[in-house]
Amino acid sequence: MKKIPSTPQAVVIKVDGSAQLVPCDASKTLSLDKLHDLVGGYIEIVRASRIAPLVMIVNEEGRLLNLPLNKNATAWQSAIHGFQQIVGDVVVMCQQGEDLVGLNPKLAKQLGGAFTMRLQNDVISDFLKEHVECELTKVKRHAR
Numbered sequence: 001m002k003k004i005p006s007t008p009q010a011v012v013i014k015v016d017g018s019a020q021l022v023p024c025d026a027s028k029t030l031s032l033d034k035l036h037d038l039v040g041g042y043i044e045i046v047r048a049s050r051i052a053p054l055v056m057i058v059n060e061e062g063r064l065l066n067l068p069l070n071k072n073a074t075a076w077q078s079a080i081h082g083f084q085q086i087v088g089d090v091v092v093m094c095q096q097g098e099d100l101v102g103l104n105p106k107l108a109k110q111l112g113g114a115f116t117m118r119l120q121n122d123v124i125s126d127f128l129k130e131h132v133e134c135e136l137t138k139v140k141r142h143a144r
Contacts, residue, residue: 008102011092011112012038013056013076015068019112022091024102030091035100038091041065045100048092050080055095062087 012020044060067088077084
C-alpha cells in the first residue's frame with residue numbers, strides 16, 4: 001500500500017483537465033513566488049466553497065490575458081456560486097484568516113483525483129460536502 005505523505009499539499013487544477021499535487025513548505029503554505037509561477041502571474045483569491053475555507057488562487061489578469069477556460073474549475077465555481085468563468089490553471093488551498101495553507105494530504109489526493117476524472121457539477125458538490133465537512137470537523141477537534 002502506497003503511503004500518503006504527511007506534508008500539506010495544494011491542488012493545481014490545470015486547464016487540460018489534469019490535476020497536480022504540490023507539497024507545501026515547512027510553514028504549511030506556498031510562497032507568493034511559487035503561487036505566481038503556478039497561475040502564471042499575479043494572484044487573486046476566489047472563494048471555492050460555502051461550507052469550508054477552500055479557495056481557488058487564480059491569475060488576477062487571466063481574462064485580460066485571454067487565458068484558456070478551465071472547464072473543471074468553472075464547473076466547480078458554477079455549482080457553488082452560479083456561473084463564474086474561471087480561466088487558466090488554479091491552485092486550491094484553505095484560507096485561515098489571512099493565511100493560505102495546504103490541504104490535508106489525503107483530502108488533496110482525493111480532490112485532485114476528482115478533477116482528473118472530470119466529474120459533473122453535482123458530484124463535485126457532493127464530494128466537497130462529504131469530505132471537506134469531515135476534514136473541518138477533525139481540524140476543529142484538534143484546535144480545542
